[in-house]
Amino acid sequence: MYDIIIIGSGIIGSMLAYDLSRFNVSVCVLEKNVEIMNEVSSSNSGLVHAGYDPEDGTLKAQLNLIGAKRYPQIAKDLNVDYKQVGSLLVSNSMDEHEALLKYAQRATQRKIDVKYIQQDEIRRMEPNISDSVLEALFFPTTAIITPWQMGFACMNYAVLNGVKLFRQTKVIGIDKNENYTVHTTQGVFESKCVINCTGLNGVDVAKYQDPNSEHQLEFRKGEYQVSDIRDESYLNHVIYPMPSKLGKGVLALKTIEGNLMFGPTSYVIDNRYDFSTTVNGLNEVDSKISQIIKPLAKNRMIRQFAGVRPGSITKDFIIENKDGFINVIGIDSPGLASAPGISEYVIESFLKKDFELESKMNLVDFKWKKHLSSNERNELIKDDSRYGRIVCVCETISEKEIMNAIHLPVGARSIKGVKRITRPGSGRCQGGFCESEVVRILARELNVDMKDIPYDNDVFLTPLGGHDETR
Amino acid sequence: MRHVKCVVIGGGSAGLAAAIQLKKYNIDCLLLEKEDVLGGILNQCIHNGFGLTRFKEELTGPSYAERLVSEFHDLGIEFELDSTVIKLNSDKSIEYINPKGVHKIQAESIVLALGARERTRGNIMIPGDRSVGVWTAGSAQKYLNIDGYCVGKRVFILGSGDIGLIMARRMTIAKAKVVGVAEIMPYSNGLTRNLVQCLYDYDIPLYLSTTITRINGNGRVQSIELSRVDENLKPISGTEFNIEVDTVLLSVGLIPDNIITENAGIEMDPRTKGPKINQYYETSIPGIFACGNGLHIHDVVDFVSEEGDMVAKSVERYLNQLGKSDLSIPVNSDSNFIYVLPQTIDKSQAVKLKFRVKRPLKNVKLVIRTKDEIIMTLPKTQLLPAELEMITLPLPLIDKIQDEVRLEIIA
Structure with a gap:
């Protein structure tokens, strides 16, 4: 019998485990895969966005800001990589000028650092920017992380501090009597509260608790290309194109390790486990990336991959408490950036009402071992x-x-x-x-x-x- | 900081030969090898066909390596295993890691015998699922010949390079079913003897002008989609067909492994993907020499070792400050060639030119000219991309060379 069962160990489950391990509650995490951080959370851009693009009044806007604020401290505590490299939101035509101003204004309202910069300065900051780029907004707080490193560090800390993690343990049904009974491929688990953060399967698991749940997810695939680290000096900042209704668009960034990464595309797919790359998708990355930076030689590419984002058709995160069953679903972009915000929100809005959460004494430190000098x-x-x-x-x-x-x-x-x-x-x-x-x-x-x-x-x-x- | 006359980086067929030859010139050298044994990739090449030129008999890879290694040990040459060079500096200092620590040494001269790595799925961008069961042919070879695991039951091989052909036979002997080999070019990229002995003898079909356009299978590979390609090597829509396999091996080319070379600021040749060299196999940094598959890709190991021998001689010249002329005459070629080595010559002595052609050529003339004058014409009944060609320019002809040497093919 646990106080709380977390289903899913992506970045949301891992962050919740991390936060909850510091309180006097018993927590277990159920993960169907052999490794944690294995699906949505491992195949994305690895960005802590500054938080200017989600629409006003959404959970996405609110929680991205909290996430971005919390990450530096979490990274410091766990000794994981977190690099505020800054980003450029670039415009390629005068048609995009209006949108640029809109984002500048929105950033200012949200107290996000922003600076308008013109051609000369853009080229000084990014010598390999595309010739067609006219103007840009510079967001100095945009940061890069390695998603799985963050998640692994959080979960390791959590497990060291009493959270139980069960891997290769797939949830196959949920009953509610006095408590929740979670049936899995590895037996039965019981708890007072369940948090559903199962990413691609969010709605299915929600229906175990409420068969009439009407939430709907739309799965969007995003394809990426990754270059060799020898081109590290090619890029200094994250470069975003102007967002569209499809999302943030095909962006260019340099990972913590120094690989250049271009992507993602964005299109709806039927099979949520379709992590395949396609000729069209990879060509689209090529053509779109060339609008923001000068193309890199093809033979520099060492890998292509695709990620799948489970977005709600409401276009916002769904975070709700239904009788001690907390759904955290529809966590697409900016899910990674918002994860610490989402965790805090779940704890503050729901768990603190259901449990008397007291901070534990004698917490054990966990420090991630970074790459050695x-x-x-x-x-x-x-x-x-x-x-x-x-x-x-x-x-x-x-x-x-x-x-x-x-x-x-x-x-x-x-x-x-x-x-x-x-x-x-x-x-x-x-x-x-x-x-x-x-x-x-x-x-x-x-x-x-x-x-x-x-x-x-x-x-x-x-x-x-x-x-x-x-x- | 420790000071060494010559450091040889790499203990494979090129590095071992170079070190042995250096010792014969009485030059003290230190050989650094990243693996825990000497011999390099030869250790996993358990098939025969090695040594016909160098040892005048047919050996397996490990036996060929053993010949070099025992001579190396007999000469008492210093070496360190498990030693990975992490940085080569333009002042010829070298940083390397091994179980004893992180070391920095100063070399007076350096031989780069770095070997090659295989092109991967990511390099050639094969789309499809994130399936397990896609390996480079060399990885599968290592699993099978070193560790004893046959990684596939129904195997398809992309690329008709020699390692792919060798693995087609090897996997068949290990009771896997090799369903076929596809080659994007209209001709095979392997040596003829390998085509005959590894494919034809086992009735393994070779699909020319064909490539894999998709890999299918969540989890393990389940099938592949093959397509015919047009003359620009683009897949032709409508020609797709599927084959059920559980494993795909890639034999789609080797790339000289030169990350430390590039980071040292040594000038590279985008065609060979190795450093640019003069006729002494000296790179753009004087005293740093290159040989073997780290310089350009060979098809016969005997010539890899021969390059090691040759480079040792150059090191000896360099250390004894035997003058070389200041001339640096470029060696160029027309569009029929993938590359010609060396990239420059200095007219001081005869030079062996090594080259590869871009596509098979029959009954042509190879012409070597300087400015407007043709200095050599050689009729060639056949030139193949799979075969490294070599011709020696003797001194009398060298004398005729003016600002440039140029190789051309005429009908």
Whole structure:
């Protein structure tokens, strides 16, 4: 019996677990995948938007601002990467001048730092900006994070401080008597309160509690392209085109690690698990990106991917408390930026009314291990030589760092998990050199055969999970 | 800071040969290898066909490596394993990491024998699902020959490069069904002997002018969509067909692995994707030399090692300050060539030119000219992109060279 069950461990579930782990309530998190932060939360732009574009009066506008305000402190407490790189909202034609002024005015009303800048200054700030860009708004507070790093750090902190996480535990039904009974593939869980933050499945899970729920989601796919880190100096800020009814548009940014990332497209899809890239989508990214920056050579691209955003047809987040069953659904953009705001909102508006939340004493610190500098590495090698055995040459990651990723409180159980936590396979060889070594280390540390190490849920090295007649 | 006469970066077929030869010139060198064994990629190439030129017999990859490694050890050459170079500086200092620490050493000369990496799905942008079961041919080779896991049951191979062909045979022997090989070009990109011994002998179909236009399968690969391509290599709409497979191996080209070279500010050639070199295989930074697959992609390992031998000689010249002329005459080519090496020559001695053509050519003449004068004409019954060509320009001809050397193909 728990006080609160959180269903889903994307950025919303992870942030709620983080916030709630500091109160005297018992919390468990149910996640259907082998790794947390695995669906919507892992495939997006990784941006903490300044918060000027959501419409007035929406939860999106309100919670994006709170999220943006909370992130720097959370990042500091957990030692995760958070970089205020600033952004340029650029206009390409005089037709967009009006819209530019609208956003400047809205930003000012919301007390968001903003500065109007003209061609010369734009080009000084961004030498590779497209020639067609005429004017821009500069938002110095726009920040970049690595989404899964943020989520992993939050969940690790939460688990260290008493939250129970159950992975590969899919919810298949919910009953309400005095308490909630949550039926899963791994047995039954009970709680006084349930928080549904299941992303792509938000409405389905909401219907377990209320079959008459009328919420509707619309799934939008967004395709991205990612470049090699060697082009790090190509871009300094996040570059946004003028937003349209489809969303923020195809933007250009540099990730924390230094990869350039272009995207996303935005179109409605039927299958919510369609994470596929398409010729048309990738071409659209190319053509749209060329309107805001000078194109980068094609052979610099190392990866393409697609994310799916579950948006409500009301165009706003849905956050509601129905008899101790809290729905947090329709969290599309700016969901990542708003996550700390959403968590705070859920706690302040609902949970503080249902529970006497008191801050816990003796909280255990959790610090994310950032990428090592040469000096730090040299010091660590003195205690453990495996910090000096580099497994991933592209990203300079050692055997010991991979072992650390596996032995976190919420440790990696898959190739994908190791990749998210510590990056082998994210570089220019895309795992070509190091993947088998990563699998070997996972197998050794988890004491299983290499063939039983999943890449992702139930997908293994060999199609039959390791049937091999040559061995 | 430790000072070394010569540092060889990379302990594969090029680096080992260079180090061995350096020792024979009595030059102290230190070889840095990122893996925990010497030999490089040869260790996973358990098929035969290596060494016919160098050792006059047919060896497997590991045996070829073993020959070099035992000679290397017999000579007592210093080396460090598990040593990854993270930074090469233009002053020839080198930073590397190994289990003993993070080190910085000063080299008087450097041999880059960096090897190559394989093009990935992301590099060639194959659209489709985020499926598991798509590997480069070399990764699958490593899983099978080093770790003992055959990663597929029904396999399709994209690209008819040599590793792809070798893996078609290897996976078949490991009881996988290799359903086919697709090549986007209208001709194969592998050596003829590999086509015969790895595909034809096993009845594996080769689809020319065909490419994968979509990979399907949430979770494991379930099928692929293939399309015919037109003369501009664009997929032709309406020609799509699907094949059910669980694994896709990519053999779509190798790229010289030169990140430390680029970061050092060494001038690169976008055609070879390796550094630009003069006829001593010296890069734009004097005293830094390059050889092997890190310089340009070879098809025969014997020539990789030969480049290592040659570079050692250049290092010896450099360290003994044997003069070279200040001339730097560009070597150019017409549009029939992918590239010609070296990029510049200095007229001081005979030079071996190495080149690849862009498409198969039959019964043509290879012409080497300088300004308006043709200095050499060679009839060629066949030139293939898959085969690295070499010709030596002897000294008497070198003397005739004026501002430029230019390779052309005429009918």
